[in-house]
Amino acid sequence: EAQVTQNPRYLITVTGKKLTVTCSQNMNHEYMSWYRQDPGLGLRQIYYSMNVEVTDKGDVPEGYKVSRKEKRNFPLILESPSPNQTSLYFCATQTGLAGDTQYFGPGTRLTVL
Amino acid sequence: TQLLEQSPQFLSIQEGENLTVYCNSSSVFSSLQWYRQEPGEGPVLLVTVVTGGEVKKLKRLTFQFGDARKDSSLHITAAQPGDTGLYLCAGATYTDSWGKLQFGAGTQVVVTP
Numbered sequence: 708e709a710q711v712t713q714n715p716r717y718l719i720t721v722t723g724k725k726l727t728v729t730c731s732q733n734m735n736h737e738y739m740s741w742y743r744q745d746p747g748l749g750l751r752q753i754y755y756s757m758n759v760e761v762t763d764k765g766d767v768p769e770g771y772k773v774s775r776k777e778k779r780n781f782p783l784i785l786e787s788p789s790p791n792q793t794s795l796y797f798c799a800t801q802t803g804l805a806g807d808t809q810y811f812g813p814g815t816r817l818t819v820l
Numbered sequence: 821t822q823l824l825e826q827s828p829q830f831l832s833i834q835e836g837e838n839l840t841v842y843c844n845s846s847s848v849f850s851s852l853q854w855y856r857q858e859p860g861e862g863p864v865l866l867v868t869v870v871t872g873g874e875v876k877k878l879k880r881l882t883f884q885f886g887d888a889r890k891d892s893s894l895h896i897t898a899a900q901p902g903d904t905g906l907y908l909c910a911g912a913t914y915t916d917s918w919g920k921l922q923f924g925a926g927t928q929v930v931v932t933p
Contacts, residue, residue, distance in 0.1 A: 711862070738918065747829075749908065749925035750863070757918060797862050804919050806851035806870070806912035811862025 709734050711812035713798050719818045720788060728783045728815050730798030738801045739781040740765065740809075741773065743794040750797065756781055788819040823847060824911055824924035832930045833899055841894045841927045843909035850912050850919070852885055852892045857906040857926070866894075899931045 711732045720726055732739065740755040742765075752765030756775040770792055772784040785792060798812040827842045843852070851870045855863035867876050869885035869892060876883045880903075882895040896903055906926045912919050 742923075747925050749824075750910075750923040752921075799862070804912070804914070806853070806868060806919065806921075808865045808868070809853075809855075809863075809910075809921065811864070813860070813862055 709810065711798055711800055711810050713796075713812040713815050715815060716813060717816050719820065721820050722789055723787050726785050726788060726817075728785075728796060728798075728817070730781045730783065730812060731779050732781075732798075732800045732810070733779065734800060734802075734810065735778065736800040736802055736810075737778070738803065739775070740799045740801075741771070741781070741783045742797045742799060743767065743792075744797060744814075745794050753783070753796075788817075790819050793817060793819045823922045824909055826907075826909060826924035826927050828927060829925070830928045830930075832932070835900055835931055835933050836898050839896050839899055839929065841907050841929070842891070843893070843911075843924055844891045845911060846890065847911070847913065848889050850889075850914055852889070852912070853910045853921075854883055854892070854894055855908040855910065857908060858904075863906075863908055896929075899929075901931050901933050904929060904931050 714729045737758045741753040742750040751767045754773040756762045796815045799809045801807045801809045825844045853868045854866045857863040867883045872887045872889045874885045880897045884893045908926045910921050910923045
């Protein structure tokens with residue numbers, strides 16, 4: 708079954724405590740993205756990766772890091788989380804171009820106190 | 821500011837009624853997608869429209885792409901409680917080889933029995 712998995716699904720943390728949200732896909736897709744979803748703002752792209760070791764900033768990259776050491780994994784790293792990073796985060800993969808189908812993970816709800 | 825404006829933001833109707841959700845922009849898109857997102861899950865692609873003026877039907881859902889490829893609409897006939905969800909539109913543009921997908925903020929649809 709084609710899957711995008713994220714862990715953890717829920718996380719409550721405190722300001723400044725480094726955290727990593729993992730994302731893994733089994734579809735052999737080259738392109739992966741991280742989005743955050745906030746009320747009234749929709750989905751905004753944080754970072755994306757076009758292939759192993761190739762990453763680039765999306766629309767809201769400040770405060771986030773990513774890495775792509777393997778094709779299937781694309782972790783999102785918050786080195787020093789702040790309350791304004793409280794949000795719902797989605798990992799997504801797609802077969803190729805922007806207009807292709809995006810497959811989203813189930814989401815990670817992060818609260819930074 | 822949203823590149824894609826969705827209206828209305830919230831829609832509550834009774835089972836059996838019809839509804840229309842709009843997605844508007846001042847930008848031209850190469851293609852436009854509609855997703856549905858249910859609570860606790862990631863968005864799931866419903867349809868992609870590519871050609872100006874294109875109309876696609878998916879059972880009781882009808883999707884239309886504007887002639888100028890700047891806007892789109894989603895019409896649901898005889899809505900059912902299972903149609904409840906957040907409907908998101910997303911437009912694709914290509915300034916590089918991969919392109920970019922921009923999302924609207926979504927329309928929350930609630931269908932009550």
